[in-house]
Amino acid sequence: MPTIEDVAKLAGLSRTTVSRVINNHPYVSIEKKQLVVEAMNQLGYVPNSAARSLRNQRTGMIAVLIPRITNPFFSQMIESMEIVASEKGYQLIVCQTRYSKSKELSYLNLLKTKQVDGVILASIQNDWKTVETYLQYGPIILCNENDVQATAPVVHANQMYGGYIAARHLIEQGHRKIAYCCRSLESKVASKREMGFLKALQEEGLTFLESYAFRNTASIEDGRSVFHRIREMADKPTAIFTGGDEVAAGIISEAKRFGWRIPEDLAVIGFDNQAIAQLMNPTITTVHQPVEQMASIALQTLVEKLYSKNYHSREEHILSLELVIRESTIKSKLAKNIG
Amino acid sequence: MPTIEDVAKLAGLSRTTVSRVINNHPYVSIEKKQLVVEAMNQLGYVPNSAARSLRNQRTGMIAVLIPRITNPFFSQMIESMEIVASEKGYQLIVCQTRYSKSKELSYLNLLKTKQVDGVILASIQNDWKTVETYLQYGPIILCNENDVQATAPVVHANQMYGGYIAARHLIEQGHRKIAYCCRSLESKVASKREMGFLKALQEEGLTFLESYAFRNTASIEDGRSVFHRIREMADKPTAIFTGGDEVAAGIISEAKRFGWRIPEDLAVIGFDNQAIAQLMNPTITTVHQPVEQMASIALQTLVEKLYSKNYHSREEHILSLELVIRESTIKSKLAKNIG
DNA sequence: CTTAAAGTTGAAAACGATTTCATTTAAGGA
DNA sequence: TCCTTAAATGAAATCGTTTTCAACTTTAAG
Numbered sequence: 001m002p003t004i005e006d007v008a009k010l011a012g013l014s015r016t017t018v019s020r021v022i023n024n025h026p027y028v029s030i031e032k033k034q035l036v037v038e039a040m041n042q043l044g045y046v047p048n049s050a051a052r053s054l055r056n057q058r059t060g061m062i063a064v065l066i067p068r069i070t071n072p073f074f075s076q077m078i079e080s081m082e083i084v085a086s087e088k089g090y091q092l093i094v095c096q097t098r099y100s101k102s103k104e105l106s107y108l109n110l111l112k113t114k115q116v117d118g119v120i121l122a123s124i125q126n127d128w129k130t131v132e133t134y135l136q137y138g139p140i141i142l143c144n145e146n147d148v149q150a151t152a153p154v155v156h157a158n159q160m161y162g163g164y165i166a167a168r169h170l171i172e173q174g175h176r177k178i179a180y181c182c183r184s185l186e187s188k189v190a191s192k193r194e195m196g197f198l199k200a201l202q203e204e205g206l207t208f209l210e211s212y213a214f215r216n217t218a219s220i221e222d223g224r225s226v227f228h229r230i231r232e233m234a235d236k237p238t239a240i241f242t243g244g245d246e247v248a249a250g251i252i253s254e255a256k257r258f259g260w261r262i263p264e265d266l267a268v269i270g271f272d273n274q275a276i277a278q279l280m281n282p283t284i285t286t287v288h289q290p291v292e293q294m295a296s297i298a299l300q301t302l303v304e305k306l307y308s309k310n311y312h313s314r315e316e317h318i319l320s321l322e323l324v325i326r327e328s329t330i331k332s333k334l335a336k337n338i339g
Numbered sequence: 340m341p342t343i344e345d346v347a348k349l350a351g352l353s354r355t356t357v358s359r360v361i362n363n364h365p366y367v368s369i370e371k372k373q374l375v376v377e378a379m380n381q382l383g384y385v386p387n388s389a390a391r392s393l394r395n396q397r398t399g400m401i402a403v404l405i406p407r408i409t410n411p412f413f414s415q416m417i418e419s420m421e422i423v424a425s426e427k428g429y430q431l432i433v434c435q436t437r438y439s440k441s442k443e444l445s446y447l448n449l450l451k452t453k454q455v456d457g458v459i460l461a462s463i464q465n466d467w468k469t470v471e472t473y474l475q476y477g478p479i480i481l482c483n484e485n486d487v488q489a490t491a492p493v494v495h496a497n498q499m500y501g502g503y504i505a506a507r508h509l510i511e512q513g514h515r516k517i518a519y520c521c522r523s524l525e526s527k528v529a530s531k532r533e534m535g536f537l538k539a540l541q542e543e544g545l546t547f548l549e550s551y552a553f554r555n556t557a558s559i560e561d562g563r564s565v566f567h568r569i570r571e572m573a574d575k576p577t578a579i580f581t582g583g584d585e586v587a588a589g590i591i592s593e594a595k596r597f598g599w600r601i602p603e604d605l606a607v608i609g610f611d612n613q614a615i616a617q618l619m620n621p622t623i624t625t626v627h628q629p630v631e632q633m634a635s636i637a638l639q640t641l642v643e644k645l646y647s648k649n650y651h652s653r654e655e656h657i658l659s660l661e662l663v664i665r666e667s668t669i670k671s672k673l674a675k676n677i678g
Numbered sequence: 679c680t681t682a683a684a685g686t687t688g689a690a691a692a693c694g695a696t697t698t699c700a701t702t703t704a705a706g707g708a
Numbered sequence: 709t710c711c712t713t714a715a716a717t718g719a720a721a722t723c724g725t726t727t728t729c730a731a732c733t734t735t736a737a738g
């Protein structure tokens with residue numbers, strides 16, 4: 001494996017000059033530059049990035065912390081981030097925390113050990129005070145999360161509004177007994193969403209039964225089991241707000257297997273507006289999240305902070321959510337062709 | 340940011356001793372060890388990984404090249420790999436090539452520049468001769484791909500068999516006019532699959548019409564457009580082999596929108612056995628791929644090669660595929676409850 | 679023809695770890 | 709007591725870059 005020294009020797013020049021050529025510095029004559037380029041090609045030289053990182057104090061790597069990559073919401077997010085990162089000359093390291101506090105911290109250590117230049121937290125289980133201690137080692141951006149205490153850039157959608165419009169929609173369809181699912185127990189996202197949900201109920205003077213709450217539901221399988229729990233209830237809800245389209249799909253598919261009609265027997269509303277929401281039969285009413293936009297803003301903000309080095313102040317980027325009405329909540333046949 | 344030097348000074352010892360403590364080397368007295376540990380804690384010291392990489396010639400990073408992370412097949416693969424990698428003390432760098440030869444090469448350069456210790460190719464667009472030149476810089480494993488020329492470990496499923504059993508199943512259902520979709524134009528995976536598909540047809544004396552071939556189809560959207568192309572055909576196929584469950588789902592959902600009955604008007608068989616195959620109505624007959632197993636073997640093999648340093652010889656791990664029969668190909672109502 | 683400024687080059691000092699090679703001290707055996 | 713061996717420690721070299729600084733050459737202006 002040739003080093004800069006080998007190139008220098010072959011070209012009959014010093015390491016300095018070779019380095020200047022590599023980094024496009026001025027004050028190198030055309031002839032020498034030519035010599036260096038030839039020597040590099042002849043040897044198949046490529047700069048060793050560990051040495052560069054050590055010297056430049058920069059790795060060109062960004063860590064993105066997500067719960068699970070198999071969740072389409074997050075894989076879409078990663079996809080969008082990767083495109084922007086690649087343009088800006090950064091590599092992405094995907095870290096799956098599986099909602100574990102300790103895994104989250106162990107991945108944050110990548111920042112401490114200088115294996116990455118910055119971190120995007122698209123999932124946060126530890127409280128901000130804990131995370132904040134890592135801020136001294138490099139920029140951290142919150143994406144799709146919003147801890148009010150966060151003293152760093154935050155990119156998120158208005159989850160409270162999302163919960164509100166979803167509940168509002170169900171209420172407008174005449175529902176009074178509405179169940180509620182959420183992904184994680186401690187997530188701020190979920191609690192904001194729940195606030196909006198409850199607000200809509202409250203406005204109509206409806207009280208929420210804790211027995212209608214299904215916490216910690218995230219997957220299709222969880223959706224299936226939620227359906228069964230509902231099926232065994234004496235006083236069943238007539239509609240359900242699921243924290244994500246997967247859960248909604250799980251409920252719907254299982255409900256249909258048991259002969260239930262959707263939305264007549266149970267109206268279901270999803271979240272995220274993923275591909276599956278348009279594919280299911282019935283298609284799923286859901287809340288669209290601007291993932292690509294969120295991802296792209298988060299990454300751009302991070303790169304910007306990487307240059308400006310000033311990333312200890314709060315800075316909010318709020319995006320808007322929007323209701324997408326499909327068949328799983330609308331009884332009329334009109335919705336059939338919205339797809 | 341404290342360095343090993345700072346720790347040494349505070350502990351009143353040399354860098355050597357501190358390094359010994361960090362790396363658990365013998366010949367360090369308990370008292371000194373204690374001193375070092377205290378000093379490290381007091382300063383919040385963490386070894387700089389760029390310096391370690393430079394000295395140790397090892398980064399602890401693995402690059403995984405895939406076409407797109409939003410394809411559930413690949414996100415499942417990444418998820419499984421990440422779990423094993425994390426256990427073995429490696430980080431994963433996700434590289435999306437989008438089926439581009441040049442992107443693929445630019446990511447392979449991570450190996451040359453020593454930003455990663457090894458590479459897993461879960462997508463290969465360049466021919467092996469080109470890829471092989473990178474083998475001098477570190478181990479490369481082919482995963483879900485199999486270039487017969489490859490002089491490196493290869494982990495893949497028997498795609499030819501997969502194509503064969505799928506076609507065979509459709510033929511057994513009485514189909515004679517069977518259309519065929521494949522993901523990529525040049526992929527070896529696709530061509531192997533096609534060979535199996537054609538073999539089944541041939542065995543029954545059926546000839547394949549090139550007009551029934553839809554190449555370069557990968558997404559749900561592609562599936563929708565395939566349906567429309569079929570709809571406009573004078574002589575329509577009665578069944579279709581899609582290269583993936585997404586395409587199948589796209590076809591089915593669009594077909595139903597236009598009042599077609601599945602499988603009566605068109606039998607559809609998917610590939611990969613993804614979540615969506617069980618959720619669609621009708622549920623999708625498909626070919627199950629052992630992704631987790633493939634991912635896990637590929638990663639383990641890579642890590643092993645990283646130690647043994649002997650990775651220039653071909654070594655095949657072949658896994659088996661299996662048909663999962665559901666409703667999209669079976670006319671009887673019996674399949675309804677297989678789910 | 680002088681002199682200041684700008685262009686061109688290289689030696690050597692970082693960057694922050696690990697490892698080799700001495701050196702010192704302690705322990706054990708004769 | 710002396711000698712051998714093992715245990716404990718550190719000085720300095722090394723990994724492969726980039727950057728500072730000094731030195732030397734041109735060029736341009738006066």
